[in-house]
Amino acid sequence: KEFAEISIKDFDLVAKSSFPLCMRHLFEKLREDHHLKHGGRMQLGLFLKGVGLKLDDALAFWKAEFSQKVGGERFDKEYAYSIRHNYGREGKRTDYTPYSCQKIISSTPGVGDHHGCPYRHFSEENLRAALCRMGVNGGAVEDVMDKVRNRHYQLACTLTFEAIHGLSCDAGINHPNQYFSDSQKTLKV
Ligand code: SF4
Structure with a gap:
């Protein structure tokens, strides 16, 4: 909810001021490597969902990073599914909650x-x-x-x-x- 008004370009600032260390670390690694392995994508992805990042914005955010590493096409083929999955739009359509x-x-x-x-x-x-x-x-x-x-x-x-x-x-x-x-x-x- 709170994030709805925060645009993707403000992420870096908000990550610095308000993310706990676990998420700040994942966020910085994603920005640095333009990639995160599955466990990191789940932990950070569900956290961002929990603070109000909408599915379309989440796809744009992850794609902007991953496409620098693997290309946009591969992102669409291999990674977009799991992001939609986290939002309950694929598979069993479970609406996953952020990790405690x-x-x-x-x-x-x-x-x-x-x-x-x-x-x-x-x-x-x-x-x-x-x-x-x-x-x-x-x-x-x-x-x-x-x-x-x-x-x-x-x-x-x-x-x-x-x-x-x-x-x-x-x-x-x-x-x-x-x-x-x-x-x-x-x-x-
Ligand atoms: Fe803090 Fe919990 Fe994240 Fe550990 S998992 S850094 S205790 S918010």
């Missing part, structure tokens, strides 16, 4: 995959670098790393949210789309 944190945290990304939860699946070095790029500094980084060491990944994400937005998030983060809408609410105040 729990589902993402328990996924098992392999080599070359970019899905999953960075708090669980990144190396310490990569996570520290990613937090720095998000604008989390000093003691806040150590607080996040402390939660990670104790395997409290959603609490680590909640602390990141609080550090970036400068306010407390008492309910905690349990869904990437909740992170997004809470962030947008904060920024629009």
Whole structure:
């Protein structure tokens, strides 16, 4: 819903300000490589659907990236189907819902995959670098790393949210789309 008014060209800004780290990472990799493997396409695609990206815009968005890598024709043949599928327009016509944190945290990304939860699946070095790029500094980084060491990944994400937005998030983060809408609410105040 909130995304309906945000045009595709504003994605980069919104991704930086309001995407949780798991989605921001996928988004940046997609922009960089013009490609994501299946697990990443599902995780990011359903998240974007959840924030209000319509099917036609989703097709245009993914095509703009993938066609730089595999060409528009191959995109139409091999990838457009699964995007329509996510929107319940193909196959069993199930209207798929975005993944929760729990589902993402328990996924098992392999080599070359970019899905999953960075708090669980990144190396310490990569996570520290990613937090720095998000604008989390000093003691806040150590607080996040402390939660990670104790395997409290959603609490680590909640602390990141609080550090970036400068306010407390008492309910905690349990869904990437909740992170997004809470962030947008904060920024629009
Ligand atoms: Fe994404 Fe949830 Fe992990 Fe945060 S805790 S990075 S929202 S999966």
